[in-house]
Amino acid sequence: MKSTWVSVTLILLAFVSGARNEDDIQPCAKVQTSSSVVPLGSPVMATCVIRENCPLITGQSVHIVWRLGDHFIPSSLVASESGKISKVVIPHVNHTRVTLTCCVQTSLIQVAGGVVITAGYPPEAPQNLSCQTNLTTPSTLTCSWNPGQQETHLPTEYTLHTKIWDSNKNHTYELPTGVHHYTIPRSGFVLFSEMQIYVRALNELGEASSVPVILEPVSAAKFDPPKILKVETVPKSHGCLKLSWSLSKDQAWMHSVHLNLEVRLKTADSSQWSEQPYNLPVIHCVYCRLLHGTVYFAQIRVRYQQSPWSEWSSSQSGVTLESAPTGRLVSWMKVSGDHMHKQLNVHLFWKPSKQFRANGQNVSYIVSVQKLQGERGKICSTIGNYCTFQLPRKAKKVYLSAINAAGKSSPDEVRIYFAKARMVISDIKASPYDDQSLLVQWEKIDMSDLIDYVVEWRPLLETHLSLIQFEIADRNQSSLIITGNFEPYKPYGISVYPRFKDGIGLPLTVNAYLRQKAPSMVPKLRIKKAWQSHTELTWDEIPLDQRNGIIQGYKVFYWCENGQVNVVNAAMEERRVILKDLNPVSLYEAFIMVSTFGGSLNGSTIHFKMEPFDGAAIVMIVIVSGVGLSFLTIFIVMTCFSNYRKLKLHFWPIVPDPANSSIKRWKSEPTQDTLPAWNKEEPNPVCLSHLSFLNLPMNLRKDKDDLWLNNAEDTSDLGESICGSPLIPEYSGSNSDSVPYATVIFSDSCNSPPRKDTHVYLRSESTQPLLETEESFSPKCYQNMATEGMPREQCFFGPCHDCVPEERVDSVILWDDFPFLQALAMNETSND
Template sequence: MIMMSPCVSVILMVVAFVNGARIEDDIQSCAKVQTASAVVPLGSPVTATCIIRDDCPLATGQDVQWRLNDRLIPGISVASDSGRIYKVAISDFNHTRAFLTCCVQASPIQVVGGVEIRAGYPPLAPQNLSCQTNLTTPNTLTCSWDPGQQETHLPTKYTLHTKIWDSNEKQTYELPTGLHQYTIPRSGFVFFSEMEIYVKAVNELGEATSLPMVLEPVSVAKFDPPRILKVEVVPKRYGCLKLRWGLSPHQAWMHDFRLNLEVRLKTADSSHWSEQPILVSQVKPTRPVDQCRLRHGTEYFAQIRVRYRQSPWSEWSSSQSGVTLESAPTGRLDSWLKVSGDHTHKQLTMHLFWKPSQQFRANSQNVSYVVSVQKLPAEKGKLCSTPRNYCTFQLPRKAKKVYLSAVNAAGKSSPTEVRIYQIKRHTVISEIKAIPRDDRSLLVQWRSVDASGLTGYVVEWSPLLKTDPSFIQFETADRNQSSLVITGSFEPYKPYGISVYPRFKDGIGLPQTVNAYSRQRAPSMFPKMRMKKTWQSHIELSWDEIPLDQRNGIIQSYKVFYWGENGPVNAVNADTKERRVILKDLNTMTLYEAFIMVSTLGGSLNGSTIHFEIEPFDAVTIVMIVIAFGVGLSLLIIFIVVTCFSNHKRLKGHFWPIVPDPANSSIKKWTSDSAQEKFPAWDKKESNPIYLSHLSFLNLPMKLSKEEDDLWSNSAEDTSDLGESICGSPFIPGYSGSNSDSVPYATVIFSSPCCSPPPNEPHVYLRSESTQPLLETEESFSPKCYQNMASDGMSREQCFFGPCDDCIPEEGANTVIHWDDFPFLQALTMNDTPND
């Protein structure tokens, strides 16, 4: 068994009562609910009466209640002869639809009667009634209106009423519910007959009618876009164009009617139509229209639209172009002259740019420009002739100004004088910045450190990705200005170079330049990092600059993120100009990952991840170790070499003993290096020296005795301590030539150094024997006699190395040998020694 809640059962009972349903045909209703109206204005009071028969079994011994939907409302009971009567009063009925029921208190509650009450508003009069005639096939008249802002909450019917005055024919058109427009067929109206039209709205609470509208259907017709057949030049009329036009084929039958026409124009280089169209009233389609007061020699695009009396304007026609008659250019040109080159050698190059001023009129489609040193253009003084907006030429000698003129087929303009300015090598502008305002304009701001002598500024800009000078644009500013709004077709995400030049009476100062973007975004590509070098716990990462066309904005920062295995993520900012970072305090034998993030004001882009690892001994460390080892080894070698050279005599004598050579013995080599240093000058005076190998000096305090002499001469093993012997002829007993086993040598022993004054005691001459074999010689050796000087000044002859036959002087010959011829022997005084 399905159980239902009391509320659901009440609603079902009410619906059954409203629809007049019966459970059984032979059972009559126990109660009847009556109201003044089932539809009432919203918010108005409502009263109802419930009449219950006395024999109703449901109401026997039960109290009666009123319910509005599921809400209990108080009521009163009135006794009568026919049964019981119960009334209820609702002071403010604020439901758009509700069920009022009469119930008895049973278990569950029983509904004995009920009624549905609806509430709303009466309709408002329709507003803004308008109609429009369609002149295309099929011809119709469509009218629409506004039902008003207030909702009625009740079904409202609208009807359209028409009345043709000429025939007094009336028509009523019923509209579906909720529809607020209706299209009258062609049979319901006449194009050129006035008719009255109004709309009526009706619902259960009342009706309302709109204001009637009287119209001629053709006067509310919207024409199809007309056509411009041809745009012609008006002969001998400068600045005039003739427009021939017509209606569309569907409205061609109205060619004799006078229509209103509007014309709008624009030049070929403009993107905007004229703000105020030109109105031509009461013109037939067969009559052309003249448009004058146009620029000479200028191409214009034209469009037209039409209407009949106060009908809606048609859509604009398609565009057609025409060119007015040419005339000579008028007005002046704005110019900007830049100077480059070598001022010292006066090899200057002029870069002249120009643009039309607000007063300039080219008056032609084909205009060229001539730069000349003469005021009147001529071939002789012409510097250049070009259809473009710039010219480059060499500065003529002694030229102070040039002249710029515009030329077309009809003539030439008055020349614009351009003075030649020199470059002033000092900076006036200290700071410049460019702020984008929108896609078509930038605000340029600058500061001047010294405004004395300034006459103004020149702001120049051009796209950095286009090198053609024709893209260079400029604007002039007053000396009191510090900002300027430049406009143009700035492309988003493309770089522009902006320069501000100070202008003086006698020259142009150095500029300040800044790069700018009208709109920025993240770069299109990221830089690729590479490892430049590693050392110890550091690594240097570097990257190349992003190409200018891929930046999409001004690079604000480079940030490198890196992390090791299971380590935190670190970030390092890099200088935007150096484009490198050094990662410090890295662990060896640890794998690291890193990537770079490049940012502009419009966004950021992350690069790809790279991996690197710090080796225990990197290349730098190995190189440093090798360098340190090499430096130490070099210092050791240098020390050894220096030591060897400083003691080379001692080392040489230790490893390679010096053996006297009698064939080369001479006084030149009697002494060691110490002795040679004491006789440097006069030693070179000997004309034909015979070298002696070595001369030993002994400092003897007293004269050696004969026994000592024998001791020296007989001790062969001790003679090595006396130095090396003098190389001379061995004239001693026992000398047998080169085949003998021993050869006598002589040692000269001084009692004091040779540089000291001559001693009183005579020098001692010793002989010694050496086992060193002499060099064999075939020549006989006979010693020469040398003369010692006696103490009394008299000279006497004495043979060195023993007696000889040559000591006897020849007759008639000068046998005196002077000591001056033998300076080294001059220091020696020998005594005769026995030969045994």
């Protein structure tokens, strides 16, 4: 099919060109349309007539089809005998250029004839026709216009027509296609004669003309920028300046023409020109109502009537006459006391108020303790915006004045406010407001004696006091926009002070940036400590000039070989992290990321390896073990010292030794009568109230076997072991190794007065072995039977305050009941 349409196209070209061969120069069909150029979107009707001698239909039936571009369209046959005529109607032509072909269908579809249809729009009337005269050599008049918003899609011709009324001359200037401006030469116009100018547009669908412009060429002239020759003061006129100027060299001949002049001014310390230029007369170019003693820069421009303004001239400066400064100065004082020398250290800052006028060039400032300024009361003189000095503690106020060559301003009274430990501001924050300003906001507590707030700011990277700036805010304000020479990526400290009637409260301070970006550097990670599965990483603080913003925090990324990346966050004030649960004998990599509100920056990567036991862990284990062992030793020693008596008894028990007892010297009668006179200082012996016996063998010898005499040690502890039951001489305990021994019951001291109560004896015996005896050191009172059958307390082995001395018993003692006493008595007798 593609090859078929290629052949159709070739046939169409041949027939349309009309050059098939020398004998047949006619196309096989003739196509006629209502118009070959139509408005875009309009209908078109076409007719196709096949020639009788067309070789395409020789000996064949005729069937005609229509094709518009690449698409077939329906057609209708006209009633005729030959059937060689066909008509077609195209309802809308939507293409700016399209081919309509008439084809004959036999075995193949062959093009018999065709026509090209062009569609577009008629031209619009040209808009915004304007002309401008150039007075430089050679003089010309240039006009330009706008062809309209709608594209015609058709070739459109533009012509410029002029008519000079005084000379009645008409000129027509043809323009190249697509050009919408034209420059009329000097021969085509007269500077001071009016002329009419208009533009005409023409294409195959129609024509249109612009609105005519009537002008005088000189009124359309744009002058070259003028030149300011001099700016000078007007004698005896404060606030006035006089300007001298001229036109350019090529236009100087037009100086006599009545021109309009405008001037704009700005002060030396301002970056903005006056918003509204001032119209000045050409002859007397004087402008007043300016500040006194102020440097001004001036520029001018000119025009003729309603012609365009020339460009602004170059700047020239001038100074108005000086006068004494006027208005007040806004001040801010910070006071710190010195109790040792009774002096006040004062930092006083000031700036011009909106009403202040320096009215001079060389302005200085004087601080004095007297309202009438003099050399005696002056404490500071400077050309800056601050002053530092000392005052006596009793000082209440100072005076601030401005001075120039023309005079002094009225002094401003500055009261001295002392610092007060009062907190009024609970929170403060600062954020960028625009490219040159910061918005400061604070939360306040309402107080009746609050006067206002002082917002102070300074660059943190510089410390000179002249860089400190401040602004006063009303007591009802809680925010302020501060404007200054803020640099991006530089830190500024902003403080808000509450000011009271009797002092200045405590400030709140915040750091702020006009714009932020990522830090310029990242600190290097260091390994501070390492454990078996933990390690501590630290880093230094970023220098303030390298931060480029407020640090939001640190992130440490670490991973082992072919392992997952872990992240640990750290606060800005800590600058340390502890990595936990690390694998021993594994190589780790880590780096730190520092972030601000303006971006983040990653640091260099470090490598570290976890050891099973490092030196620090071993030292820690030894220290902990040593400390624990020391505490245990101290605890054991202290316990031993606090319980040494019990321990002594446990390891070395006290065993009574009857052989060394002094019981053998006891008498039945009071020993007070038998003691010699030289022994009166000895303690009084104790009287027995009960005595138990040892079961001694009968063959005791005095010199060898007498246990009572062979030991010289005191055996007074004999009776401490057992007391209670009556002695049975033939008693034998269950333990064959036990030896019965005596228990003595003491009644009272022998030198106590005799009692009428009779002695009561209570036999006791023990089957305890002597070496296994463990007795208490404190004798206790036990109850024995009294003679009348009533119980009373008796003391065993020692005196007792509750014991009552017994009376002597005159009755005969039965020695059979007390064999041991009988033995003692016999032994005593034998010794005598």
